[in-house]
Amino acid sequence: MTPAGTPEFSVVIPVFNSQDIVRETIERTSSFFNARGWSHEIIVVNDGSRDRSWDVLAQAARDIPGVVAIDLLRNSGQHNANLCGFRASRGAWVVTMDDDLQNPPEEIAHLVEKAREGFDLVIGQFHSKQHAGYRRLGSRMVRTINQRIFGQEKDLVLSNFRLIRRDVVDRVCAYRGPFPYVPGLCLLYSGKRANTLVEHHPRRVGSSNYNWRRILTLLATILFNYSSFPLRVVAALGLATAGFSFLLGLFFLAEGLLHGTNVPGWTTLVVLLSFFNGVTMLMLGMLGEYVIRIINQLNMADPYFVRETIRHDA
Structure with missing residues (x-):
């Protein structure tokens, strides 16, 4: 049960240089919730895109009910964009997903079904991950560090496609440091967490913004800000x-x-x-x-x- 006027779900989508696909992502996400009669809001955060992404988001916010478009002053990184979306959200549950439809919005149903078993953090585990080999290697390195620093279970797989209960989101929002690491904060502030299998599609437009430099920067952020x-x-x-x-x-x-x-x-x-x-x-x-x-x-x-x-x- 949620208070009157409060949506049941908030969807937070960080956006960076996705002008050709982000409108479809928003429309499919909105259609998914409308088809089920679930109250929702979609918060899209433009993380300093260099293309016309902000124009697309602004128009979507004017056209589609429940859409909130936020434009950041400069590129602050995916984790800061997620944190900004968390602080703007009102839903009893918060979904985070990418802007490129690699996480099909229809798969949110699997997250919700798993959360009804009593979990406060449900993370999508992909049947087959459509990423380059160097990203999979980087993910393994990050996973090793997360297990040591944040107590990630060995059988728990992290991804950007997740469903988080409001109380966990509020604890994450209380973080005031300059280097937020959202997956680690979610692990720290959640009690019962689990994976559920979801589909992961190849990227249809453009290429991934992650490279070795970004992965190494993420590793350094985790090590130097959350661990001695x-x-x-x-x-x-x-x-x-x-x-x-x-x-x-x-x-x-x-x-x-x-x-x-x-x-x-x-x-x-x-x-x-x-x-x-x-x-x-x-x-x-x-x-x-x-x-x-x-x-x-x-x-x-x-x-x-x-x-x-x-x-x-x-």
Whole structure:
């Protein structure tokens, strides 16, 4: 049961350079809910698109009941766009999906059916994932980190196609840091979560915006903002290096006492100094990364800025 005037479902769709397909995505999503008589709203967030995506979204918000179009000032990333949509949503349940119809809106029915079993987070697990090999490798790397940091179950598969209960969404919305990672926050703030099998279609228009650089940036965001694991690794490396240096010093001391000192040890000295100075610089760089992110958290009120919002009923 939802309060009067509150939609049962909110659908959040981050949009980036999808002018040729996003209108169809909105129309099919609206038709899906209307056919079932489920009250809903569709929140489309333009994440600084460089094409005519915002014009398409603005027109859709004027034409289609229940559509809310939000234009971000600049490209802030998919996770910030999702967070913006969460904060604008009112539904008792929030669906997140991509803008390119790789997640068919009709598959939302499977998420809803699974949620009725008592889960507060239901994630679509694809029968076969239509992604490039490097993205699958990146997904495995992210999954390993999520299991260590956020307690993701080994048999739980994450995707951008998910259904989230309102109380979990409200906890995610309370996050005020500059680097939101929505999947991890959903894992942290949910109690009962599960997968359900859904279809995943090939991308019909354009190409994926994810590449190795974005994947590595995501990995760094997770590691440096939600975990002290890199710092511990570097501390362990520093301790091991110090121990090795101490043993090496003892060896050369004994060598000098027993056999005397040879001047031709210049090469060894240079190599060792280069190695240990390199380790020191690595440690300082790691600490500097943490300091920069702490400064950003203290100085930045919001990780995104809204330029314009258009509602159908406005």
